[in-house]
Amino acid sequence: MTTEFILLRHGETEWNALGRLQGHLNSMLSREGLRQADALAARLATLPFQALYSSDLDRAVQTASRIAARTGHDVQRDARLRERGLGVLEGLTRAEAGQRHPEVFAAYAEGHADYVVPEGESASQRLLLALQCLEDLGARHPQARVVVVTHGGLLSALLRHCLRIPSHGPRAFSVLNAGWNQFDLHEGALRMVTWGDVSHLRALSLDDT
Structure with a gap:
């Protein structure tokens, strides 16, 4: 019983463009992010899938809503x-962050999974919630394809989890806005199938030429 998850990162936000750490705060999609979301929607309009889930943060919901409209x-x-x-x-x-909270930012930047940012959470706490969610969705949608709109940090944690890359190791991979990532859930185990596919964004580049 395998559930195929198409895990998408939301489109570029205004804060992404400015290099601001977002976490649970909301930043709306930029003009480019809206175009990226529409490119995802156009691709998904040609691919049958059973259900569409999203993080409840605005940037993910905004991306998912443009997919749902198609x-x-x-x-x-x-x-x-x-x-x-x-x-x-x-x-x-x-x-x-380095200027205002030097010790906190240094600890965060080291990347240890169990470090809890003050007034925030650890990477391992967030990963556990996501894995529980995917297991629940797999039980709800066995032998189906499910689309999920989520976030870069969480996708990075899922990839490290699947490939057993230490959380504190350097990130030698990209997590692109509007990236398409396939993970299959089979008998409770998550397996990475496709990572960082942005072929649907090529049309945007052609439009700009």
Whole structure:
């Protein structure tokens, strides 16, 4: 019994463009992010799938809503699909975070999975919630394809989990806005199938030429 998950990162936000740490704070999609969301929608309009889920944060819901407008699915929100809560670092650029909260930012940047950002959470806490969510969705949609709109940090954690890459190791991979990532859930085990596919964004580049 295998559930195929198409895990999407939301489109670019205004804060992504500015390099601000978002966490649980909301930033709307930029003009480019809206175009990216529409490119995802156009691709998914040609691919049958059973259900559409999203993090409950605005940037993910905004992306999922543009997909739903093309595919006719209802957007089902789940807070377990959120980005990691970054507490006192939220809303700051990395430079600002290093200046205002040097010890906190240094500990966060080291990447240890169990480090809890003050007023936030650890990467392992967020990963556990996401894995529980995917297991629940797999039980709800056995032998089906399910689309999920989520966040870069969470996708990174899922990839590290599947490939057994230490959380504190350097990130030698990209997590692109509007990236398409397939993970299969089979007998309770999550397996990465496709990572970082942005072929649907090529049309946007052609439009700009």
